[in-house]
Amino acid sequence: MLRVGVLGATGYSGHELLRLLLNHSQVSIRKIVSESCKDRAYSFVYRNFTSICDDVCMELNWDSLTDGIDILFSALPYGLLMKHLKSDMLDNIQLIDIGVDYRFLDKHEYEYYYGMEHESPELADRFTYGLSEWNEDQIRKARHIANPGCYATAIELALLPLIKENLISLNIIVDGKCGLSGSGRTLTLGTHFPEANESVKAYKLTTHPHSYEAARGIELFCGKQPSITFTPHIVPMQRGLLITAYAQLKGTANYERIRTAYDKYYEGRPFIQMLKRGIYVETKWVRCSNMCHINFEINERTGMLVVTAAIDNLIKGAAGQAVQNMNIMNGYPQDTGLDLIPACI
Amino acid sequence: MLRVGVLGATGYSGHELLRLLLNHSQVSIRKIVSESCKDRAYSFVYRNFTSICDDVCMELNWDSLTDGIDILFSALPYGLLMKHLKSDMLDNIQLIDIGVDYRFLDKHEYEYYYGMEHESPELADRFTYGLSEWNEDQIRKARHIANPGCYATAIELALLPLIKENLISLNIIVDGKCGLSGSGRTLTLGTHFPEANESVKAYKLTTHPHSYEAARGIELFCGKQPSITFTPHIVPMQRGLLITAYAQLKGTANYERIRTAYDKYYEGRPFIQMLKRGIYVETKWVRCSNMCHINFEINERTGMLVVTAAIDNLIKGAAGQAVQNMNIMNGYPQDTGLDLIPACI
Amino acid sequence: MLRVGVLGATGYSGHELLRLLLNHSQVSIRKIVSESCKDRAYSFVYRNFTSICDDVCMELNWDSLTDGIDILFSALPYGLLMKHLKSDMLDNIQLIDIGVDYRFLDKHEYEYYYGMEHESPELADRFTYGLSEWNEDQIRKARHIANPGCYATAIELALLPLIKENLISLNIIVDGKCGLSGSGRTLTLGTHFPEANESVKAYKLTTHPHSYEAARGIELFCGKQPSITFTPHIVPMQRGLLITAYAQLKGTANYERIRTAYDKYYEGRPFIQMLKRGIYVETKWVRCSNMCHINFEINERTGMLVVTAAIDNLIKGAAGQAVQNMNIMNGYPQDTGLDLIPACI
């Protein structure tokens, strides 16, 4: 039994982590840490946990954080972990960071995207990028994981086979759509129900950090630097993330070669499903699960490839992939605690 | 391992049954029967089952229906099962009917509510009413279950302790609210997205059959005949059912006596949670689970008791309670396959 | 041309007021006052006003508030107007208060519901209750209006004819449902999209002030004191309010007498429509309009009358009725600027 701690437990990713970990046969939850809800029962904050988890949220104490646990999941907002994490804390435990602080850290990019200086860049090398299906060997050996972002996960899963096999141009446009849970639990006017419902918008049209992360991820696994123009959109729903990617086919690439490339990398992968030709990818088919659905078509008139991929932003895009990585790191079957059948209704 | 068949597998209740049964450790699904989708892969009808259940839906053949299975779940629209069910089919198998055909069957009431004559009233006596928490002893001995309706489940769970303990008047008003999945998968103008979204309505203001069922259920368990005025409403969401019940307190009934009555019947019941004083019942806290949440307040100015109860209409109100009943009938722990943590987001 | 000011212009009621007043042929908007958005263009706060109203929001200055205008609409949160309003301000202008501070003011009730002492109770007598259809004669003579609350409007419109004609018992249960705009623009966890969407809840089960207001309104127009048990619910939609009222019929009351009573008071009223027998009231049929739809059924088994009424909470429940009252006060046709065809899609 792994002794587990969850940091940032009352955010949406933290909530999903607890839902997954409480039903995971190999772990025992020892610490539920939430600065904003300290001293409150978890089931008071999230009443769906009534009688399921009535533990009290602990204050965040960095000094004793790693005591008594084997693995820590961190789901903090950007900028907090990098301020407080110390090298010896990493020595003591496995750490899976759902946050952004150690994902392909580049000091200048970090300042560009997050508007603050990174305070522990020297620790970044100890983190392994946790795109489960593409970095399994490294994850197995790792003790500290930088868990991928939700959009970056979908973009990389959708594009990596094609770039790896040299089938598409590296100038790629990605148009993303995500439900409101992707914006987190912090109150903002943009996420106030009467403002968010019944509307769709593009935001951060050119400055969303996941375009950087996805490009670095592709570079890591393919050795090529793509140019990604990425525009995220907010659509009025709870969960779900869909990306629509556009790229020119290269050389002799055609429908069959594209499909063969996907099959090569994804056949037998329990969490990645290539849909049959002509079946539309929809976020509901993966909702509340760790699944990623992918499909594509070729626009014969313009020669453009259009790929769509859907994940649940909170699960495969956050907590689920984190648990998948924990499973890999600890030698459990990858789908332990993740055999969730999507709840399409 | 119980060998299981599901009849009406492509309706929403059937879909939820499959989601539950596929993750149930004690069953093996042998027959997925759907007349409307026969010969199609289940994962073609519901793409969330891609690679999870690609079995082909079988044609409905009444003659061989019970062959090779131990237990059959029927989730057919009203009027079908009562036309085709035969006594010897019941001899062969356990049957849990999620439909309405054998719930407190009264020939005249059946015609009143469903506009057709019941063709097998003689079989009704073989069915046990499956309100799990209130009829456990009978269910344990039963082989055929009439599984309660969604609204009836919530109404009975909310009112039974109070009527049993003689704390409220028997003239009760129940105002119900349910999401659109409660209307099923059949296409209607009222469930067309642009017609249903962003609107709330009352319907069947005086003729919803669940008021009859709830009254009979209360009579069965308390020996008293309540008068229930029930008005269902459709609210624009997928799942979830909330009832708000109004009744006059009797005699010396007060807050404490009400709470004591609830605790007497529900303490230790894993699927029924009395929320703490002042905490609002919300459907999201039970979504995608077999939970029922209940709370109440007393209007000191009018002496009226107001009880609210929430369930997931497709789970505790249909497929979940059916699995709970299967567990009871077969000696499994009640929560086998039902340890679902509600998905509030 | 009436010179108009709007106080609290950036709340949702203020926003609707501006939408109505800008298309009203008899008014000229002179002051748009918003403390929270002062010095910002109205079209910056609400981008739907881009190029339609780019005026800058003025700071709230109580001393000069009434200068240069003939009529002021106040849409402030409770507790502000009663603190600052002075008798001589009332002398200078017409005032329509969409807020609650002067509606059937009773000092003790005000403290009970709002938790603060009322500071200008002596001004309450100068306000006329603005239920347009029932108080038209008084409104015509009035200069200061306490505009009814949204729930109170629907409850009173639904019940007044029946109580006036002595057709129902005075013990009445009202179950209300309203969209999220009813909760205003202030950020709260309960109105955060991922918390509010896909859920329905009852709240303030016994303490919503509109039950008091509705009872006083009924007393004012009928001379009888009803006992109203009122429970509001939040349903996941933008706008729309539906009430479902339950009362016992009295004496010889029956379907025809009920309908006759409604016709007696509402025939020819442009904003109140009795739907035909059997047609369900739905909030979408009145959305974005000043309409109120009403219908009813009698439960023959329990003798209970069930009345449903729907309004747009922001229009007939706030800004629209305010404009209707302005029209009455100033001798304009009641529907000037209010000929809005509901937007059901």
Added chain:
Amino acid sequence: MLRVGVLGATGYSGHELLRLLLNHSQVSIRKIVSESCKDRAYSFVYRNFTSICDDVCMELNWDSLTDGIDILFSALPYGLLMKHLKSDMLDNIQLIDIGVDYRFLDKHEYEYYYGMEHESPELADRFTYGLSEWNEDQIRKARHIANPGCYATAIELALLPLIKENLISLNIIVDGKCGLSGSGRTLTLGTHFPEANESVKAYKLTTHPHSYEAARGIELFCGKQPSITFTPHIVPMQRGLLITAYAQLKGTANYERIRTAYDKYYEGRPFIQMLKRGIYVETKWVRCSNMCHINFEINERTGMLVVTAAIDNLIKGAAGQAVQNMNIMNGYPQDTGLDLIPACI
């Protein structure tokens, strides 16, 4: 007073037409034609019209269709008008076709997109393409209008100034998002509430006819043939359409030159608003109005221009632009009956 007929009056575009035309000062509605709802009161079909328009829907009789009216709006599904329209009918009346049958008709393309042979291609030349802001001079002289499609309207309005001024490459990617009303009133599984809500999907990834229409529109107004890769998406909301267009800047094009181009064509246009730099386009800001909002950003890292444009698919994308065209054809101010302030809440 123009005597008006509406054909296909009970579809969503027809409904919006009636809402607009009933409040239009220069028209008198003479014929409401609906084959599917013939002999029913319009207010029975759409209860929001109760007491506003209780006229009975007429049967569709092609022989007498043009009798007694000056202008006909047709909102029929594809394939009907082209089957029945005759040259002499066009002689008698003005006709504004909201349908697709005469938009840039090419027989082969029509068969490709709609799977049927066009039966009256010889009439196509009599139709003028009704993109109001770009074809005003021709519309003024026209008697028969092919009203643009919703997506085509947004795409053309967003791209025309840039292509006209030679600022962007002609290889353009357009990612579209539209609410469910865009799918019409016909019942389908994909528009059934529990299937459509809480999900987003791409569909017709490479075969949506509006990409053809937009390309022809651009050719008409700029003399250049763009290559448009267009993917529409359905998002769970009632109304609203957003397009996100991606194109490479050409030569010396930069932020200022782009904005100057937009201003050149759109300054003073009441229905097209360029938002200020940094303000996000959102569908709610144009909801229930004839407005089009546009904004853009340049991705400095990839040199890609990203343009977003939003309209209400039923108004500027259908009924509103039709009324605007009627106004132009008949010498009324363009905004007659269209001074709708968007309903963002």
